[in-house]
Structure formats: C-alpha cells, structure tokens
Amino acid sequence: MNIVYRFRIYPNKTQKELFARTFGCVRFVYNRMLAEKKEYYEKTGKTLQVTPAKYKPEFPWLKEVDSLALCNAQLHLQTAYKNFFRDASVGFPRFKSKKNPVKSYTTNCVNGNISLQNGKLKLPKAGLVRVKQHRTINESGQLKGATISQEADGRYYVSLLYCCEEPIPKNQTVKTVLGLDFSMKELYVDSNGYHADYPRFFRKAQKKLAREQRRLSHCEKGSNRYKKQQKKVARIHTHIAHQRKDFLHKESRKITNFYDLVCIESLNMKEMSQDSRFGKSVHDNGWGMFTNYLSYKLERAGKKLIRIDPWYPSSKRCSCCGKIRKDLKLDDRIYDCECGNRMSRDENAAVNICREGLRMAGNEMDAERKIS
Numbered sequence: 462m463n464i465v466y467r468f469r470i471y472p473n474k475t476q477k478e479l480f481a482r483t484f485g486c487v488r489f490v491y492n493r494m495l496a497e498k499k500e501y502y503e504k505t506g507k508t509l510q511v512t513p514a515k516y517k518p519e520f521p522w523l524k525e526v527d528s529l530a531l532c533n534a535q536l537h538l539q540t541a542y543k544n545f546f547r548d549a550s551v552g553f554p555r556f557k558s559k560k561n562p563v564k565s566y567t568t569n570c571v572n573g574n575i576s577l578q579n580g581k582l583k584l585p586k587a588g589l590v591r592v593k594q595h596r597t598i599n600e601s602g603q604l605k606g607a608t609i610s611q612e613a614d615g616r617y618y619v620s621l622l623y624c625c626e627e628p629i630p631k632n633q634t635v636k637t638v639l640g641l642d643f644s645m646k647e648l649y650v651d652s653n654g655y656h657a658d659y660p661r662f663f664r665k666a667q668k669k670l671a672r673e674q675r676r677l678s679h680c681e682k683g684s685n686r687y688k689k690q691q692k693k694v695a696r697i698h699t700h701i702a703h704q705r706k707d708f709l710h711k712e713s714r715k716i717t718n719f720y721d722l723v724c725i726e727s728l729n730m731k732e733m734s735q736d737s738r739f740g741k742s743v744h745d746n747g748w749g750m751f752t753n754y755l756s757y758k759l760e761r762a763g764k765k766l767i768r769i770d771p772w773y774p775s776s777k778r779c780s781c782c783g784k785i786r787k788d789l790k791l792d793d794r795i796y797d798c799e800c801g802n803r804m805s806r807d808e809n810a811a812v813n814i815c816r817e818g819l820r821m822a823g824n825e826m827d828a829e830r831k832i833s
C-alpha cells in the first residue's frame with residue numbers, strides 16, 4: 462500500500478535557485494525527448510528510445526542537477542505515451558510549457574539519499590531543506606521517492622511517497638450503510654437527508670477571488686501593477702484550492718469513520734462538464750476529488766465504496782414503493798409519489814443509491830462465499 466505525505470518546505474536562497482534550475486532541466490529534457498521521438502516517428506513510423514544521458518555531453522549544465530529527476534522525466538514521458546495508446550481521448554503527450562505556474566520534479570530514494578528528520582528534509586544536491594512536518598509518518602513505511610513542487614503563489618511543497626507493508630484490516634460485517642447523491646450546489650446529499658455544503662469562509666474566498674480577478678482584468682498587461690495583482694490572484698487561488706481539499710478530506714474522513722459501506726453514483730465528470738446543463742461548475746465542485754479521497758480512505762480501513770451504474774434510475778424511482786416516475790423534470794426539487802411519499806429529490810435519490818449499493822454488495826459477498 463502506498464501513502465503520500467505532503468509537507469510545506471522552506472528552501473533557502475541557494476536551494477530555491479537549484480530547484481528553479483532542476484524544474485527547467487526536467488522540462489528541457491522532457492521536451493527534447495518528446496521532440497526527437499515525434500520527429501523519428503514521422504520519418505520512419507517507428508518509436509525511438511531515448512534517455513536523458515544522451516544530452517549530457519551537449520548540455521553539460523544538465524549534470525548540475527539531480528540525475529534521478531531527469532530519469533523521472535523519461536518515465537513521465539513513457540507514461541504519457543502509454544496513456545495515449547491506451548485511450549486516445551487523453552491526447553498525445555504535449556510539450557511542457559515554461560508558463561505553467563505549477564512546477565515540479567520527482568526523484569527517487571536510493572541508499573538513503575532522501576530522509577526526513579528533526580524538521581529537515583535531506584534531498585540530493587540540495588542538502589538539508591527546512592520542512593514543516595504537520596503529521597507523523599507511519600512507522601512501517603519505507604520512503605520511495607519525493608516530488609518537489611512550487612505552486613503558482615511561489616510556495617514550495619514536497620510529496621513523499623511511502624510504501625507500507627502493513628496488511629489492510631478486513632472488515633467483514635457491514636453494519637452501517639450510506640448512500641450519496643451528487644449535488645451540483647452542495648457537493649452531496651446523503652440518504653439520511655444530510656446536505657454537505659462548503660463552509661461560508663469558502664464561499665467568501667470565492668467572492669474575493671472574483672473581485673480580484675475583475676481588478677486584474679482592468680490592469681494594463683505587463684505593467685508592474687498587473688504583475689502584482691496577478692500574484693495576488695494566484696495566492697487566493699491556491700488558498701481556495703487548499704480550503705477545498707481540507708473540506709473534502711474532513712468530509713470523507715467523517716464518512717469513513719462512521720460507515721462500513723458507502724454507495725455513490727458513478728458519474729462521468731468529463732461528459733457532465735460538456736453538458737450545458739452543468740457547465741464548468743462540475744470541475745469546481747470537487748466531486749471527483751471527493752470520491753477519490755473517499756475511495757482510498759475506505760479501502761485503507763478495510764471498508765468498501767460501491768459505484769452504482771449511471772443508468773440506474775436513482776432520481777426517478779420512489780424510495781418507498783419503487784414506482785418509477787417518468788415525468789420527473791430536472792427542476793422538480795421535491796419527489797411526490799401517489800403512495801404518499803414526499804421528500805426532497807436528492808434525498809430520495811440518495812436512499813435509492815444506498816439500497817441499490819447494498820443489493821450489489823450483497824451479490825458480491827454471495828459470490829465471494831461461493832468461491833471460498
């Protein structure tokens with residue numbers, strides 16, 4: 462089992478310079494390899510194998526940075542190719558842009574070249590970097606690698622990848638079940654009628670962001686005022702991103718602690734964001750991130766996340782009598798049934814999702830029993 466810990470780091474001036482150079486070298490090597498592979502393929506129709514070592518004689522400054530970072534650039538390119546050949550809709554690997562506000566490089570742990578102790582992180586070439594370690598690391602974890610990144614607001618972070626041997630607890634009995642219905646406005650509504658909504662400070666920060674973005678649009682491009690305002694906008698952006706992540710982590714943690722089985726609808730976010738009814742707010746809503754957190758948190762606790770088929774009529778079915786209302790419109794917020802059931806549309810859907818998930822889980826468990 463892999464666990465990633467992310468900490469803020471505070472490099473000094475020399476370390477900042479080295480990081481900047483490493484980000485640049487990694488991008489350079491990645492783009493070079495991609496360009497050569499592309500050219501070779503266009504000429505011969507075959508794939509070319511390239512390694513970063515090839516460029517070192519011609520560009521000796523590549524030797525000044527962590528060589529494993531360059532190796533990882535090669536791995537990233539290979540993955541990008543693999544993903545493209547597996548599913549062409551992800552797109553052909555693209556060149557890395559200097560303008561991308563988020564910069565990063567990844568390096569591997571070999572012979573203890575990376576270590577974390579007493580508030581310091583030892584990194585190849587950079588030496589000891591000050592780190593704010595806000596949580597303890599699982600003792601059985603083995604450090605595998607580190608990704609150093611700089612966000613748009615200029616802050617530095619490290620993501621440390623640990624491999625844990627610890628067996629996952631097996632939770633056999635399902636005592637508590639929860640169904641979640643995706644909600645555009647409030648993230649989700651659960652089968653107990655609870656509405657998860659982003660906290661007020663989050664909404665406030667979003668308003669502030671809109672205001673500062675408006676101000677930016679009035680600044681003259683390239684001017685000092687513009688650059689200053691741009692930085693301000695970037696800072697609010699990352700602040701909001703952190704607030705969102707924090708909220709989603711806490712929500713998914715709460716659910717994981719209380720429930721043994723959680724059922725959700727599997728939604729295709731890409732299709733939904735292309736649907737004019739939903740628009741780009743699907744991306745802002747964080748549902749994908751949330752279900753991702755929920756999935757691994759449940760798994761680590763030996764619990765289960767069940768995804769319901771997207772064609773299952775969770776909204777149209779009455780959660781009391783099971784009758785399907787074909788005439789239910791999108792803006793009907795209340796589900797009214799002949800049987801006397803009257804409840805909020807989202808809650809009704811969440812109860813259906815919960816029930817269907819339980820049925821699926823039951824079938825799965827039966828199958829497991831038959832096999833064993």
Ligand SMILES: [Zn+2]
Pocket residue numbers: 779780781782783784798799800801802
């Ligand atoms: Zn009914």
